Amino acid sequence: MLELDIRFFDSHRSPVMCRVAPRWLRYRSSIRFCFVLVLTLLLLAVALPVRAQEPGALAAAMAMEKLLIEAIERSQQSVVAIGIFGQTGRRRYVGGFGRARSGPSPPRPELADVPDRFGTGVAIGERLILTNHHVVLGDDEDASNQAGPSWDTFIRVAGHQQWLLCKVKAADPRSDLAVLEIDAQESAAPKLEPIKFADADQEVKKGQIVIALGNPYAIARDGEVSASWGIVSNINRRVSATSREQTERLQHYGGLIQTDAKLNLGTSGGALINLQGEMVGLTTSVAATAGYETPAGYAIACDAVFQRALAALREGREVEYGLLGVKPRSEFVANGAEPPGVLVTSVVDQVPANRVLDAGDVITHVDGRRLYAPGDLMMAIGRRAPGESVLVRFVTRTPQGPRSLQRPVQLNKFPVDGQQVVTAPRPAWRGAHVDYPRAVPAMVSFLEDTLPSHCLEVTQVDPDSPAAAAGIEPGTLIREAAGRSLAGLRGSEIAMPANFREVVDSREGPVELYIRKPTSTGGFERVVVGVAAAAKEDQDAAAGE
Incomplete structure (x- = not known):
């Protein structure tokens, strides 16, 4: 202890000695108390947040769990299991106590029956279901494709205790989309709850949490679909065609959502939803193929392209795609003198692009979208x-060097290969079904280097019709109707089916067409197409009145 010796004198001037401790030592007990108090407060300041983090982390996890549960609850009633059964032969199913039995196929599968093929579907209407083309029509080399009528497609809906028979209303192999409709004989079928789609213009982002709903390994035969979740691993991905795929699909060029959500065999055609329960993609490429897992699953993004195809399919119409009419290959310039893009090696004759592009041109953008490879085009x-x-x-x-230009080009129709289903085709005119030229894949070789875009093509002729009586046959090209050229109407460079109907629908009597038959060795000729006998009787009766 420190002390001070202080000497002073009393009144008698005698020296007096005393010891005085410093003031801070006199208050040492108070100082010690304050020190302990401050130290305690510091410890509490450190300890309390650590303890507070424990319930905070749990609350965050529970909030996330709640979001997942609510999203699934909002969407799972819109996702159904699809089972495809053979109409003939013997089908394996599970009997009592898990014993495998077999027997003749009944008219309607029993609840425990295992389908020959299976997948998932998404309700888009009270009786309409969206799924993948390959789920209901198989792969290109699938032998079961050849016996379409011998297979029945059923769905199972949660809460409904039987399989429901469906028919394919429309199918498009290029988008890998198909729409099923519950058969009219299923009068007791429940009304399906259509799924809610996310905004087509809302961009899906990497890292976004998504949930996959599907029918893995046909386990959802009771209608209760399974859920898995993960994140969006990447966007605008492309997948290579498998050895079984001969049909060219848009997914081979991009537009797919890649996700790490677990997608087992059978989840194709299922819904990929966000945390709001809105559908952002239709699962199409599963992560389990041929008995082993691969690290990625894919879904068709529900973007504007998807919505355009869906709008046609839900009405039973054909999905149509544009055709530029050029043969492309990648063009990368190492020295940087020209921008990379898509090199035009040749241009099909008689298409609008032929008046704008030449062989050797490099296409860098389409509608402002940057191009790097033919797939982008x-x-x-x-x-x-x-x-x-x-x-x-x-x-x-040009003689002065490379020059960048920008021009509008009207598109023709792309010929889609593969098995299409169209239940609401364009109505025939007097027995002639008219479409864009080169619309039929069988005509591709016939029109390989020339695509007469100023003409329309007859794709089918009904027997015993006025068109058949006039000698019109499939493959016939129509250039004029009633003396009017089919190209140039409404400002169009090409002939369009709507232009043809605009000209002929107002004519009640015979109509002259300027045509060229596929078997003709000469040029175009003029034929007259009359009216059907019933229509002529109605006209004569009207004239008599």
Whole structure:
């Protein structure tokens, strides 16, 4: 202890000695108390947040769990299990106590029956279901495709205790989409709850949490679909065609959502939803193929291209895609003198692009979208319908050097290969079904280097019709109707089916067509197509009155 010796004198001037401690030592007990108090407060300041983090982390996890549960509850009633059964032969099913039995196929599968093929579907109407083309029509080399009528497609809905028979209303192999409709004989079928789609313009982002609802390994035969969750791993991905795929699909060029959500065999055609329970993708490429797992699953993004195809399919119509009419290959310039893009190696004759592009031009943009490879060009053009115009930016060579130009080009129709289902085709005119030229895949070789875009093509002729009586046959090209050229109407460079109907629908009597038959060795000729006998009787009766 420190002390001070202080000497002073009393009144008698005698020296007096005393010891005085410093003031801070005199208050040492108070100082010690304050020190302990401050130390305690510091410890509490550190300890309390650590303890507070424990219930906070749990609350965050429970909030996340609640979001997942609510999203699934909002959407799971809109997702159904699909089972495809053979009409003939013997089908394996599970009997009592898990014993496998077999027997003849009954008219309707029993609840425990295991389907021959299976997948998932998403309700888009009270009796309409969206799924993948390959789920209901199989792979290109699937032998079961050849016996379409011998297979029945059923769905199972949660809460309904029987399989429901469905028919394919429309199917498009290029988008890998198909729409089923509950058969009219299923009068007791419950009304399906259509799923809610996310905004087509709302971009899906990497890292976004998503939930996959599906029918893995046909386990959802009771209608209760299974759920898995993960994140969006990437966007605008492309997948290569498998050895079984011969049909060219848009997914081979991009537009797929990649996710790490677990997608087992059978989840194709299922819903990929966000945390709001809105559908952002239709699962199409599963993560389990041929008995082993791969690290990624894919879904078709529900973007504007998807919505355009869906709008046609739900009405039973054909999905149509644009065709530019060029043969492309990648063009990368190492020295940077020209921008990379898609090199035009040749242009099909008699298409609008032929008046704008030449062999050797490099296409760099379509509608402002940057191109780097032929797949980018296929996606950009495939997004649009025939008859629409796209803005093409390209680099062409001139005597003064490379020059960048931008021109609008009207599109023809892309010929889709594969098995299409169309239950609401364009109505025939006097027995002639008219479409864009080169619309039929069988005509591709016939029109390989020339696509007469100023003409329309007859794809089918009804027997015993006025068109058949006039000698019109499938493959016939129509250039004029009633003396009017089919190209140039309504400002269109190409002939369009709507132009043809505009000209002929107002004519009640015989109509003259300027045509060229596929078997003809000469040029175009004029034929007259009369009216059907019943229509002529009605006209004569009206004239008599």
